[in-house]
Amino acid sequence: MVNFNGNLSEDTTLINVENRGLKYGDSLFETLRVIANKILFWEDHxxxxxxxxxxxxxEIPMNFTMEFLEDEILKTIKANEHTNARVRCTIFRGNGGxxxxxxxxxxxxxxxxxxxSPFYLLSETTYQVDLxxxxxxxxxxxxTLKTNNKIINVLGSVYAKENDLDNCLLxxxxxxxxxxxxxxxFLVKGNIIKTPPITDGCLKGILRMQLIEMLEKLPNYELIEESISPFEIQKADEFFVTNVIKGIVPITKYRKKQFTTDVARDLLAKLNMRIRLG
Structure with missing residues (x-):
């Protein structure tokens, strides 16, 4: 079941050829993680x-309150008989023009x-990336926006598959x-954790925001928002990817460089505890 403008339907062919998201990428989306009918980090999203x-x-409709959209998301999850769900909410300008x-x-x-799983799990498998x-x-x-203009991500995914990589770095x-x-x-060297600033063009990620807020309160780590060069990766102790659906995904290999996963494991445990405590 999909929710199209508040109406639930089993028809997944609701988009017509005049849809502006289809024709021009004139759309935005949010990817949400819902656990036990609670949307994680909903206010931030x-x-x-x-x-x-x-x-x-x-134009933001008058009824697009936080409560209204939350109800629409939970209504969709209930209709699909899910408890824990990955949800995509896509907003697009109306047809025409x-x-x-x-x-x-x-x-x-x-x-x-x-x-x-209701909680984030740390992957124990090899995870190899390249530029x-x-x-x-x-x-x-x-x-920095989550628009539907993701052609670089698509091409990068094709490149990763062709080269037996698990992910690519942009x-x-x-x-x-x-x-x-x-x-x-996020790149780790000793107790210093570095992540690129928004001004470098990175996505304004929700879990990025959560980790930054969490790290600023942890005395054992020092967080720096600073540009990362490819040469720094070779000298790092750890390197990991974050998103709302997977949580923290440790990178284990970049070219000939092997990484540990101790900090990722520690932060993921703290993140799951933060979620449990609400």
Whole structure:
């Protein structure tokens, strides 16, 4: 069952050829993790979505309150008989127009899929990455939004599959490492944890925000938001990817460099405790 503008339907062909998200990528999305019918970090997701809609000059409906959208998401999960779910909420400008839309009004689709575990689990498998250098992430504001313009991520995923990689690292025009294909990155050297700043063009990730907030309160670690060069990766002790669905995914290999996973394990335990305590 999908939720299209508040109406539940088993029809997954609701998008027509005039859809602006399809034609021009004129859309945004939020990927949510729902555990026991509770949306994790919902306030952060909601305000990021509202901010992104304003940046893209979309008209925010009067009924798009935090409570309304939460109810629509939970209604969709209930209709699919899920308890723990991965949810995608896609917002797109209404049909009509060419590059110039006829209206800034929006529509939405909510989809839900079952999740196996209520808590984040640390992967024990080998996870190998390399740089994807065919195209660059721009440092501008649009790169920080979760829009449907993800062609670099698609091409990077194809490259990863062709080269037997588990993920790729994206770089900006300054050749700084910005993020992974599916999440933000954190590099560990001793007790210093570094992550690229938003101004480098990385996604304004929700779990990135949660980890930064958590690390600032932990005396054993020092957090730095600073550009990361490919050369730094070779000298790091640990390197990991973060996103709301997977939590923390340790990278175990970058070219000939092998990484440990001790800090990722420690932070994931603290993150799960933070979730339990609400």
């Amino acid at each position: 909601y305000f990021r979505l509202m901010e992104s809609m304003r940046i893209l000059r979309m 060419l590059y110039m839309p006829v209206s800034n009004d929006v529509e939405y689709i909510i989809q839900a899929n079952e999740l196996d 994807y250098k065919d195209f660059y992430i721009n440092k501008g504001l649009l790169s 770089i900006n025009e300054d050749k700084s490492v910005v993020e992974a294909l599916n999440g933000n990155i």
